[in-house]
Amino acid sequence: MDQWLRNTNVVKVIALVIGIMLWAVVRSDGGSMSGSSSLEAREQQIGNVSITPKYDTDKYFIESIDPPQVSLTLSGRDAALKRAMSTGTLSVELDLTKVSKGEFVLPVTPAGIPSNVTAKVLPSTVKVVIDEKMNKSMQVTINVTGIPGVGLKAGQPVVKPKQVTVSVPSRSYEEVDSVRADVNVEKATSAVTKKATLQAYDKDGNLIETAVIAPAVVDVEVPITSPFTLVPLQIKLVGEPPRGFAVSAVRQSTDKVTVYGAQNVLDRMEFYEGPQVSLGELKEDTEFSLPIPLSNNVKQLDPDKVTVNVSIVPSVTKTLEAIPLSFVGQNDGFNTKVVLPESGQLNLTVEGAPAIIEKLKPQDVQAILDVSNLPPGKHEVSVTWNLPTFVKKGVPQDFKATVEISAKAEKPAAGGEGAAAPAPAAP
Numbered sequence: 001m002d003q004w005l006r007n008t009n010v011v012k013v014i015a016l017v018i019g020i021m022l023w024a025v026v027r028s029d030g031g032s033m034s035g036s037s038s039l040e041a042r043e044q045q046i047g048n049v050s051i052t053p054k055y056d057t058d059k060y061f062i063e064s065i066d067p068p069q070v071s072l073t074l075s076g077r078d079a080a081l082k083r084a085m086s087t088g089t090l091s092v093e094l095d096l097t098k099v100s101k102g103e104f105v106l107p108v109t110p111a112g113i114p115s116n117v118t119a120k121v122l123p124s125t126v127k128v129v130i131d132e133k134m135n136k137s138m139q140v141t142i143n144v145t146g147i148p149g150v151g152l153k154a155g156q157p158v159v160k161p162k163q164v165t166v167s168v169p170s171r172s173y174e175e176v177d178s179v180r181a182d183v184n185v186e187k188a189t190s191a192v193t194k195k196a197t198l199q200a201y202d203k204d205g206n207l208i209e210t211a212v213i214a215p216a217v218v219d220v221e222v223p224i225t226s227p228f229t230l231v232p233l234q235i236k237l238v239g240e241p242p243r244g245f246a247v248s249a250v251r252q253s254t255d256k257v258t259v260y261g262a263q264n265v266l267d268r269m270e271f272y273e274g275p276q277v278s279l280g281e282l283k284e285d286t287e288f289s290l291p292i293p294l295s296n297n298v299k300q301l302d303p304d305k306v307t308v309n310v311s312i313v314p315s316v317t318k319t320l321e322a323i324p325l326s327f328v329g330q331n332d333g334f335n336t337k338v339v340l341p342e343s344g345q346l347n348l349t350v351e352g353a354p355a356i357i358e359k360l361k362p363q364d365v366q367a368i369l370d371v372s373n374l375p376p377g378k379h380e381v382s383v384t385w386n387l388p389t390f391v392k393k394g395v396p397q398d399f400k401a402t403v404e405i406s407a408k409a410e411k412p413a414a415g416g417e418g419a420a421a422p423a424p425a426a427p
Contacts, residue, residue, distance in 0.1 A: 055096035076117035131169035146186030155223030177203040226260040239280030246315035248353035253307040260300035317394040329372025340402035349394030
């Protein structure tokens with residue numbers, strides 16, 4: 001050992017090792033070799049720190065905090081400050097758990113500060129305005145904007161969920177008039193589906209910025225279809241049940257149909273003619289399930305099928321007396337009268353369901369003579385009967401009437417009889 005210590009090279013190596021160890025100890029303490037600065041306290045300032053309020057979020061609504069941000073000054077050793085700032089737990093809190101609705105000036109306190117670091121907040125107090133929270137259930141309105149592709153139309157938006165809850169300060173409760181979002185369908189050729197962010201508005205259309213909506217985002221689908229219209233569906237009844245049977249009622253599963261097609265076609269449509277139902281040979285209640293045919297350049301129907309129920313009952317007969325004959329196609333320049341029958345009236349036996357026939361009166365039936373294009377003279381004309389629905393002639397009856405058509409007498413010329421006729425005009 002003595003020999004090693006007398007060896008200058010060994011002494012140099014030992015000195016080098018000791019120096020390295022001392023340097024490592026100093027570095028591990030966060031210090032430096034320059035005097036004792038690592039042991040001295042210093043300050044670190046952090047600006048624009050947001051204030052975190054602590055309050056009952058289900059009961060109260062914070063309208064404002066003034067100022068909304070403060071400065072935080074930290075004091076401590078350099079290493080401690082670095083560790084404190086790296087944790088991400090530093091904050092400034094405002095305790096509102098002991099106050100209610102109103103305006104207050106309250107202290108703010110730092111939070112998440114290590115024990116070896118001191119903190120100071122500037123300003124140390126803030127003004128806070130608190131209001132009671134009120135909830136309002138509102139239906140979502142979707143405002144569809146833009147024009148779909150050529151010949152197409154935006155349908156009724158489908159929203160999920162339809163109802164949302166709007167939370168506002170109590171003073172704003174009555175102001176909330178609608179909750180809505182915009183969906184653009186510009187040049188769309190198929191259904192537009194998106195997530196829409198909701199906003200609350202007052203009756204004047206002004207945005208209510210303090211409103212909190214839950215959920216704030218809804219799913220919206222806007223169908224894109226051909227133009228459409230809702231019109232009555234007309235079922236055409238053909239024929240009559242056999243003698244001794246009558247229709248008491250006809251019921252169809254839908255009496256209206258949505259028609260899709262070109263707008264110029266829909267504009268002229270007052271009703272849609274559906275399928276035919278044959279009443280011939282029916283002796284009992286019958287149900288028909290029929291497709292509704294497409295016609296007149298119609299692209300789509302909803303529904304596209306209809307169920308028709310026909311109720312059949314044993315028929316009864318009844319004679320209606322003194323039904324007056326009436327004319328159609330009468331020329332205003334001629335006199336037209338019935339000469340046979342002389343009364344100008346006919347009796348008719350009708351047949352139908354008891355409930356219908358019992359209420360039937362002569363004035364419910366029309367006996368019509370068509371004298372269109374008939375010249376002056378006497379003519380035998382067949383009688384056409386206009387009968388109520390589900391009523392038919394009781395027995396085969398072929399009615400005819402004789403009419404006489406004559407020119408109306410000319411009115412006497414002005415000035416009485418014998419007045420000279422006006423001279424013919426010169427050629």
